[in-house]
């Protein structure tokens with residue numbers, strides 16, 4: 283078989299592979315010399331493939347373990363951050379393979395003892411956060427050139443073998459079921475490489491205990507645990523009675539912040555939700571800012587901005603003036619150390635007028651904080667839905683149009699910067715669009731899908747409320763377009779898409795009702811938000827944007843616009859109607875009839 287046939291067989295064996303659409307035997311070959319024609323490949327000068335890098339592509343399905351063994355020149359293979367299943371792919375025939383990345387998938391079963399036999403070039407093996415069971419295979423222990431091994435977050439068991447490789451610089455076996463004494467050759471690694479294994483002991487963890495001592499310890503630990511538990515229960519009870527927790531009230535399509543408390547942080551190691559963070563280091567990803575450290579943030583007075591589905595956000599005012607926002611993420615425990623740093627470095631390189639830049643971050647296994655600038659004008663959600671204070675400017679049509687254009691431009695930039703991510707934003711909603719002092723929109727909470735624990739992401743993140751995920755467990759590069767469509771309808775109507783508050787799937791019936799209510803009201807002329815209607819001579823342009831929103835929300839993905847099409851239509855929109863534009867409400871009926879829309883349908887000069 284040719285490389286093209288092998289790859290296409292591999293593609294066809296997957297259940298979800300939409301990002302591999304240019305893998306096609308009848309088109310260009312995978313490589314032309316060292317140029318790759320197919321996504322996810324790197325080619326040698328002789329047209330063979332040396333790297334297969336299929337990361338963050340939403341791939342699902344069970345890999346046929348033998349399928350790639352014929353790509354004999356492969357030096358690096360990565361399936362990181364997908365949802366692939368099945369047993370460990372067969373790699374030992376890939377004699378030149380140096381680096382293997384399978385982390386953050388659902389591979390399972392025992393890793394065969396001979397899985398890495400004869401792989402004399404093997405340097406890095408990353409198997410973290412899968413469901414592998416059994417022991418570490420001996421063939422891995424005898425891979426002489428091994429420098430990095432990450433196994434954390436599996437269900438591996440047995441004793442840790444004494445890896446003899448002197449150049450092994452990264453080793454992580456945390457959060458498995460390993461037991462027994464840690465071998466001397468691994469004792470120099472940090473304790474965090476071994477935590478989360480109930481049975482491991484010895485340097486760098488506490489010394490192993492004799493069984494008599496163990497029994498005594500169990501008794502002592504039980505007593506201490508009971509006492510501590512009682513104290514925690516009592517403490518929580520007192521806290522619940524005294525704490526003012528900010529809550530959003532979404533009734534009647536309005537968001538009201540109740541009891542937002544300003545709270546002085548009492549002790550230097552306590553954050554305002556009562557949990558502690560250690561005094562570790564803040565990593566800055568931007569060099570155009572004054573430096574501060576975690577202590578400065580903690581010492582500053584903090585105001586709770588709100589608790590979202592991914593974590594809680596606090597505003598802190600630094601002693602030398604600037605206000606920062608710290609978001610503490612709660613559901614990122616599965617992401618590995620290196621990966622997290624790598625992703626943060628990538629976020630740090632992003633720069634676009636419509637993205638809120640990441641300034642710094644803090645990483646601990648159980649604690650991830652992202653620091654950004656505080657944006658005075660708050661979020662689009664609060665502007666659209668909160669009760670408008672007298673004297674506060676209302677969002678007129680030109681402002682809303684500019685917000686939609688900015689959001690679209692920010693999305694285009696994310697799509698360009700994350701060509702292999704299925705969900706470059708993933709969590710686009712009105713509370714994640716902030717407005718600067720000129721009402722220019724700034725996207726936030728973008729590109730987080732690779733970091734958030736998969737189950738939680740699927741419960742709460744906006745992209746996973748799309749019809750394709752609800753019905754077919756799929757997300758594609760058109761999924762963020764769906765969220766853009768919902769956001770456009772929300773901006774035009776001032777109505778809150780209620781289903782985004784629901785956990786898990788199944789909200790789409792409500793969303794369908796919501797979208798239908800939008801269109802049905804259109805020909806009674808009541809669809810648009812009252813404030814927007816105060817601007818005169820723009821109804822036709824508003825209707826065009828409404829159609830665009832509808833085309834982005836198309837249930838059927840084939841018919842749904844790609845981002846490029848949607849953005850082109852949005853960019854054409856103007857602040858004032860063109861009087862020659864003969865446009866009538868009958869067009870709305872066409873959209874509502876929900877037939878497939880084409881570009882021709884969208885020449886907005888339809889006569890009544």
Ligand SMILES: Nc1ncnc2c1ncn2[C@@H]1O[C@H](COP(=O)(O)OP(=O)(O)OP(=O)(O)O)[C@@H](O)[C@H]1O
Nearest residue numbers: 587588590591592593594595607655656657661713
């Ligand atoms: N940098 C910022 N400047 C000003 N307000 C912000 C900033 N970041 C977040 N906010 C606001 O703080 C509130 C809480 O934000 P947070 O991101 O924690 O939750 P969310 O956006 O409501 O939900 P989710 O966690 O699902 O994204 C929101 O109203 C948000 O718009």
